[in-house]
Amino acid sequence: MQAQAGIPVRRETAGEWVRRRLSSETVLFYVFVSPWIIGFLVFTAGPMLASLYLSLTEYKMVTPPRFIGLGNYELMLKNDLLFWKSLSVTFTYAIFHIPLALAIALGAALLLNQRLGGMPYFRTIFFLPVVLPAAASSILWWYMFNKDYGLINRGLELFGIEGPAWLALSDTALWAIIIMGFWTFGYAMVIFLAGLQAVPAVLYEAAEIDGGGRWARFRHVTLPMISPVLFFNLIMGTIATFQVFTQAFIMTNGGPANATLFYALYLYNNAFTYLKMGYASALAWALFVIIVVLTTINFTVGRRWVHYGN
Amino acid sequence: MLQETASRAPYVAARPASQRRARVRLARNALSYAILGLLSCVMALPLFWMLSTSLKTYRNVYAFPPQWIPNPVAWENYAEALSVVPFPLYFRNTMLIAVLVMAGNLVTCAVVAYGFARLNAPGKNLLFSILLSTMMLPGQVTLIPVYILFQRLGWVNTFAPLIVPSWFAHSAFSIFLFRQFFMSIPHELTDAAKIDGANHFVILSRIIVPLSKPVVATLGVFTFMGVWNDFFHPLIYLQDQSKFTLALGLLSLISAAREAGAGGEAWNLLMAGSAMVIAPMVVVFFFAQRYFIEGITLTGLKG
Numbered sequence: 001m002q003a004q005a006g007i008p009v010r011r012e013t014a015g016e017w018v019r020r021r022l023s024s025e026t027v028l029f030y031v032f033v034s035p036w037i038i039g040f041l042v043f044t045a046g047p048m049l050a051s052l053y054l055s056l057t058e059y060k061m062v063t064p065p066r067f068i069g070l071g072n073y074e075l076m077l078k079n080d081l082l083f084w085k086s087l088s089v090t091f092t093y094a095i096f097h098i099p100l101a102l103a104i105a106l107g108a109a110l111l112l113n114q115r116l117g118g119m120p121y122f123r124t125i126f127f128l129p130v131v132l133p134a135a136a137s138s139i140l141w142w143y144m145f146n147k148d149y150g151l152i153n154r155g156l157e158l159f160g161i162e163g164p165a166w167l168a169l170s171d172t173a174l175w176a177i178i179i180m181g182f183w184t185f186g187y188a189m190v191i192f193l194a195g196l197q198a199v200p201a202v203l204y205e206a207a208e209i210d211g212g213g214r215w216a217r218f219r220h221v222t223l224p225m226i227s228p229v230l231f232f233n234l235i236m237g238t239i240a241t242f243q244v245f246t247q248a249f250i251m252t253n254g255g256p257a258n259a260t261l262f263y264a265l266y267l268y269n270n271a272f273t274y275l276k277m278g279y280a281s282a283l284a285w286a287l288f289v290i291i292v293v294l295t296t297i298n299f300t301v302g303r304r305w306v307h308y309g310n
Numbered sequence: 311m312l313q314e315t316a317s318r319a320p321y322v323a324a325r326p327a328s329q330r331r332a333r334v335r336l337a338r339n340a341l342s343y344a345i346l347g348l349l350s351c352v353m354a355l356p357l358f359w360m361l362s363t364s365l366k367t368y369r370n371v372y373a374f375p376p377q378w379i380p381n382p383v384a385w386e387n388y389a390e391a392l393s394v395v396p397f398p399l400y401f402r403n404t405m406l407i408a409v410l411v412m413a414g415n416l417v418t419c420a421v422v423a424y425g426f427a428r429l430n431a432p433g434k435n436l437l438f439s440i441l442l443s444t445m446m447l448p449g450q451v452t453l454i455p456v457y458i459l460f461q462r463l464g465w466v467n468t469f470a471p472l473i474v475p476s477w478f479a480h481s482a483f484s485i486f487l488f489r490q491f492f493m494s495i496p497h498e499l500t501d502a503a504k505i506d507g508a509n510h511f512v513i514l515s516r517i518i519v520p521l522s523k524p525v526v527a528t529l530g531v532f533t534f535m536g537v538w539n540d541f542f543h544p545l546i547y548l549q550d551q552s553k554f555t556l557a558l559g560l561l562s563l564i565s566a567a568r569e570a571g572a573g574g575e576a577w578n579l580l581m582a583g584s585a586m587v588i589a590p591m592v593v594v595f596f597f598a599q600r601y602f603i604e605g606i607t608l609t610g611l612k613g
Binding site (some may be wrong): 026029031032035037038040042043046061111112115116124125127129132139141144146148151191194236239242245264272277284285287301 | 357447475477543
């Protein structure tokens with residue numbers, strides 16, 4: 001056949017193979033994504049490994065890091081009461097904030113999803129606090145919770161209740177921050193609303209024909225259909241809880257008596273107040289492990305209740 | 311419940327049933343509006359209270375019962391806030407950072423997203439799943455080495471640590487959103503240009519980007535909001551008060567308000583300053599609300 005065609009077919013040389021592989025599209029792809037690859041190596045992957053190494057050292061910036069093995073982790077788990085305190089503060093916040101905020105967000109989304117006039121205006125008002133700078137919102141809520149002049153206590157006075165000095169008491173300070181957190185439910189609400197609008201009307205009609213009441217329709221149509229967005233909000237809410245920083249930094253700086261020492265704040269204090277970069281790196285990796293575990297639990301449990309349609 | 315009985319007995323007394331149904335619907339709508347109205351008040355009240363306090367005299371801040379409409383109106387609080395904290399300077403700093411971050415983020419993320427959307431290569435799927443997983447990575451894990459890196463480079467107390475990462479396609483969210491949009495653009499639109507010999511950079515800049523205005527707007531407002539509202543990064547990287555951004559400048563405002571308040575905080579001053587930092591964001595939100603909502607919706611439904 002080769003002779004017939006008169007064209008000598010020879011095997012590709014290794015050099016040619018490489019050149020062909022590197023030809024236009026592959027090379028172009030890597031040229032296009034190179035900014036991200038470089039950024040990922042310099043600002044994400046490299047620093048992750050570096051912080052893993054630093055977490056095994058004592059490093060106070062002035063002298064080079066000194067390798068101490070698992071010393072930081074041992075200290076953290078055995079002798080650092082503030083580590084446990086910051087975990088309990090963060091988890092308490094999560095346990096009260098996440099379910100209630102999701103419930104409010106879903107409730108508001110259900111109300112907004114009706115075919116009634118004026119809904120965009122309500123949506124705007126509910127969503128507005130989400131876009132405001134956390135530092136400014138924190139100053140506002142610091143004032144809201146002021147014992148004598150804050151709006152919260154003045155509102156309670158109307159019912160004859162004398163409000164506490166919210167942010168100055170270790171019993172109430174965390175509650176103040178939890179209450180403030182509900183102000184930004186609009187983020188989850190917008191996602192729920194999009195999820196609700198994507199539920200095919202046919203399903204509701206079918207349920208109605210089958211004699212399903214409002215609750216049955218919610219339970220057996222709405223809830224399964226929006227379970228993916230509920231799941232998304234749950235994951236994002238969990239991760240966001242561990243980033244709570246600005247409110248605590250501005251309103252209470254972790255006090256009183258560490259009652260609002262959120263994990264992110266404790267990590268910041270170690271890194272940038274006490275300059276314990278090694279220990280702070282260990283705290284960061286502990287946080288990473290906690291988030292991975294929580295996300296895995298969410299995904300495992302989620303497989304049971306999250307319904308992905310086609 | 312009433313609906314249920316009505317639909318089960320369609321032959322009996324059809325008219326009263328439909329009237330009853332209409333009445334139930336009316337009651338339900340009224341209840342919906344009542345709840346929404348109440349919730350709106352609760353949500354808006356803090357902002358109204360902020361505005362009201364920012365215009366009160368020192369004496370009236372402590373008045374009892376509280377004044378809702380300040381009388382007299384103390385516009386001078388805003389002048390005083392401006393005199394104790396250099397907000398115009400902080401505004402310029404914030405805008406400079408915001409413009410450079412927006413440019414870097416939009417340009418580099420669009421280029422990277424084009425690669426993921428329109429080009430094929432071995433390893434692409436792996437890279438894309440790594441990219442997506444970085445969205446869930448808590449910032450603290452990379453924080454300290456990145457800080458040390460910038461410190462070694464002598465960049466602490468400059469704007470560089472706040473700007474440079476955005477020029478390396480640092481936002482997985484932006485890349486993801488761009489990619490989703492680019493993939494939805496029909497190939498027919500770019501095939502003709504390809505036949506004419508246009509290379510991929512030309513296709514991206516002349517055809518794809520002009521078609522992607524909505525996603526550019528969405529990411530533009532999100533990036534702007536991210537810079538405007540960022541408190542943490544300016545806090546760790548900026549030291550001179552003259553370099554502060556608006557969000558960080560609120561710290562200067564707090565200490566100024568402590569001095570002015572003699573023993574307590576001068577709340578009217580704090581509210582005036584905070585209102586000035588919030589106001590531009592509120593304006594951006596009202597003009598670009600659609601883009602905020604779309605951006606969040608897209609990540610929520612496809613993420």
